[in-house]
Amino acid sequence: MQYLDRNSISAQEFIDGLISGDHLLLSKALSLMESNLERDSELKMAVLEGILSHTGNAIRIGITGAPGVGKSTFIEALGLQLLRQGLKLAILTIDPTSQRSRGSILGDKTRMEQLSKSDNAFIRPSAAGNSLGGVAYHTRESILLCEAAGFEVIIVETVGVGQSEIEVRNMVDFFLLLLIAGAGDELQGIKKGIIEMADCLVINKADGENREKARQAQAMYQNVLHFLTPVSHQWQPQVFTCSALNSQGLEPIWSNVEDYKQQMQASGYMDQQRAQQRIDWMEDCIKLAISRRLKLLDKQEGVLEKLRGEVKAGKLLPNRAAELVLQNLAADRQ
Numbered sequence: 001m002q003y004l005d006r007n008s009i010s011a012q013e014f015i016d017g018l019i020s021g022d023h024l025l026l027s028k029a030l031s032l033m034e035s036n037l038e039r040d041s042e043l044k045m046a047v048l049e050g051i052l053s054h055t056g057n058a059i060r061i062g063i064t065g066a067p068g069v070g071k072s073t074f075i076e077a078l079g080l081q082l083l084r085q086g087l088k089l090a091i092l093t094i095d096p097t098s099q100r101s102r103g104s105i106l107g108d109k110t111r112m113e114q115l116s117k118s119d120n121a122f123i124r125p126s127a128a129g130n131s132l133g134g135v136a137y138h139t140r141e142s143i144l145l146c147e148a149a150g151f152e153v154i155i156v157e158t159v160g161v162g163q164s165e166i167e168v169r170n171m172v173d174f175f176l177l178l179l180i181a182g183a184g185d186e187l188q189g190i191k192k193g194i195i196e197m198a199d200c201l202v203i204n205k206a207d208g209e210n211r212e213k214a215r216q217a218q219a220m221y222q223n224v225l226h227f228l229t230p231v232s233h234q235w236q237p238q239v240f241t242c243s244a245l246n247s248q249g250l251e252p253i254w255s256n257v258e259d260y261k262q263q264m265q266a267s268g269y270m271d272q273q274r275a276q277q278r279i280d281w282m283e284d285c286i287k288l289a290i291s292r293r294l295k296l297l298d299k300q301e302g303v304l305e306k307l308r309g310e311v312k313a314g315k316l317l318p319n320r321a322a323e324l325v326l327q328n329l330a331a332d333r334q
Helices: 011-019 023-034 038-054 071-084 139-148 192-197 208-225 250-267 269-301 303-312 318-333
Strands: 059-064 089-095 121-127 153-157 174-180 200-204 238-241
Touching (some): 011 023, 011 038, 011 139, 023 139, 038 139, 059 071, 059 250, 071 089, 071 153, 071 200, 071 250, 089 139, 121 139, 139 153, 174 192, 174 208, 174 250, 192 208, 200 208, 200 250, 208 238, 238 250, 250 269, 269 303, 269 318
Parallel strands (some): 059 153, 059 174, 089 121, 089 153, 200 238
8 A cells, every 4th residue: 555645645635535535545634634733724624625515424423331331342243234234434433542641542443353344444543632522623524524535424432421422412413322231220320411412322232141131221221211301302212232242233223323314304403403513613613722822822921820820829810810811812813
């Protein structure tokens, strides 16, 4: 395979390569999106703007669950089933980043060995960095690139269940929560808010001696869902059991995803949801841009450090300090 230096690739070459389904150029484009270099910002924007009309045709699925529920096994088993149906699948997996070493394992290709061998599947591991929601900063851009490359199903696998998983909900169409039975009090470790965000719950590892426990957990969660407010009044989430290891019980789960897509597209809900997600993305970008400007301003003039000292000493109100920061930002732009 020929090595391509992304710095030598023009925006139009990226666009043409993506639209033609070139996996190598897709990998390079994804690396470009993850770049924080100022020199790459215009190229990134040009590529995204160039492919925009070729995006939006895939079903976007977020899959989350606590460590140990078998997310990678489940995604590979489901993915192989989708490939047999002739679908093209892209998987964006997010690995946790060590706060000490800043490194991440990025091992999902080894965990999905069979899937990674297919030309119709594309697996991209990314580091979560400091993102609290279990997704990398550039996951939204990655989704658009994969859609432009012709993938019909985009799966975003998150780090795990956490309070900020709403970030995942805000970039996908269908949000699936993966669980297991027999791990103690099932509801104890799962926040109510996570269940309320889910469009579908799946009890994995429903095999062997665990099969009956899985059925009991299914009934319990189905009961719980009746007392919670669903994401949309047009859709009532269901609970399924499966054994990803044995590839059993996957067909009803995928049928549920297809029913959701058909129903929500027909009602116009999916278009409305994606429109709101674009607004949320814009607001996140604004916050990120302000944060970067603040860091640069602090590095150049030490403004934040001085204000922190005064707030810490009780000489300055925090809200007054915030106003002064914004004034400094405005003055810096003039």
